[in-house]
Amino acid sequence: MDYTLHQLKVFLKVVEVQSVTKASEELFLTQPAVSIQLKKFQDQFSVPLTEVIGRKLYITDFGKEIAKAAEKILAEIELINYKTMTYQNQLAGRLRISVASTGKYVMPYFLAGFMREHRGVDLIMDVTNKTLVVKSLEQNLVDFSLVSIIPEQLDINNLQLLQNKLYLIGSTDLKHRKDKSKIKIFEEYPLIYREPGSATRNAMEEFIKGKNLPTYKKIELTSNEAVKQAVIAGLGYSIMPLIGIKNELKNGEIEIIPFQGLPIVTHWNLVWLKPKNLSPVAQAFIKYIKQEKVNITLKQFDWYEKY
Template identity: 60%
Template sequence: MNYTIHQLQIFLKVIQTRSITKASEELFMTQPAVSIQLKKFQDQFDIPLTEVIGRQLYVTDFGIEIGKIAEKVIQELENINYKTQAYEGLLTGRLNISSASTGKYVIPYFLSGFLEKNTGIDLVLDVTNKSRVIESLKNNETDFALVSVLPDKLDIEEELLIENKLYLFGNESRRRKDKALIYREEGSATRMAMEQYFDKHEGQQRKRMELTSNEAVKQAVIAGLGYSIMPLIGMKNELLNNELHLLPSRGLPIKTEWRLIWLKGKKMSPVSEYYLEFIRTEKQKIREEYFDWYLKY
């Protein structure tokens, strides 16, 4: 057999995405290039690795087993790079963080200084919905999770980063009762906070709309489709440009905390321990440098 590391990487990405199209996008390759390398890899085995039924690509049982081995091989190759850098005096390794979608306005600022000082560290940052964040934490697939509401029935430890403040926003300075309320999807922490607020202060709301990302909700509010309770931390430019208006309302803001959490008793890697030490030492400075506008509200 004479397969290459590149072919192993391509095959592994195809397994992960279950799609040549998606694999090519994530690898920044053309679809024909991925297909050619996949075929060259397959040609070295008498047993099929994948099969296409209709338009759907499926990985065979044999393909899954080869994929597990490929993942270990690639991981060991990465370890060679890390070991080499370690002997050169660099802190090396991988830092995995899973963040709730609105956390994208928070976590980059708590990473930039750390990564700038430690160029031997690779970052894997998965920005996704709250349910997936908690699932990856439960399965020990990530070092840290960034959330604004603590998960139920999960024994964790935490480090607070910055307060999370939710306000009612509209594209006008006054609220009109004939416009809809725009909610996030089920399971979203922002959705739960919004439902609790209106149940307590305004009762049942009939006119409503549901969108599946904070950015989609923001754009819908800017377009005048309705109003929504959203985290202030992602609204800086829209407030400065008068695209959005903060609508003072009784009982607002709703306040929680953005926090890094990890499984209690988790054996941390040297990279994770060093990052946690960095956060504890630098978080106040980071808040003052990057979130001065936010802290004034």
């Protein structure tokens, strides 16, 4: 056997996505390069690792067993690298964070300085909806989660980072008349919602129910970016977090419609399980956030705080 670590990584990625094309995209390699490495790896075994049926790639049972072994080998190599950096007095390890969808506009700014300072730290950040974020925290799959609504069912610590402000927004092309009752918006235009499980959707539904507002029609989309583009196109109105529409406001594509009871204000919180034994990397990150939170907010979110 004379396989390389690179071949192991390529094979694992092919197993993960079950596609040479997708693997090449995620590894930032050409498709022929992935195919060559996969063939070289396969040539070292007399039993097939993969098979193609109806133009679709499948992993054989033997291939799945080899993938498990490859994963263990690469994990040990990673551990060696981390231990080497630790002996060189460098902070090293993984930082795992799950982030509610809109949090992708917030969390990177609180990570950038820390990651630059500690080059031995690897970051894994999963961006999804609130329900899955809480689930990943509950199952101890991550070190931290970023949420706008603290999950009351969990025993957690929290560190408040930034306000989360939600406004009624619409396309400037719709040219809502300032002298026209704003209730007409809800009577005459579709409302664009996030999918069930989204904190933004929950906040929007609670606001509409609390105000007993009429609803003409509902459009449901599965990401904030999709909602934003639908609003810009004039499909309807929505209640969205301010943090995600900075450029669209600046470019005049979207306008905020003043409405009684808005904005809805919550806070972005970094949360973690109280019983969790935090790694040195996680402990260092908490220390960094506490020290730099004010500076980061002033430097990166000055525009936001003025609204």
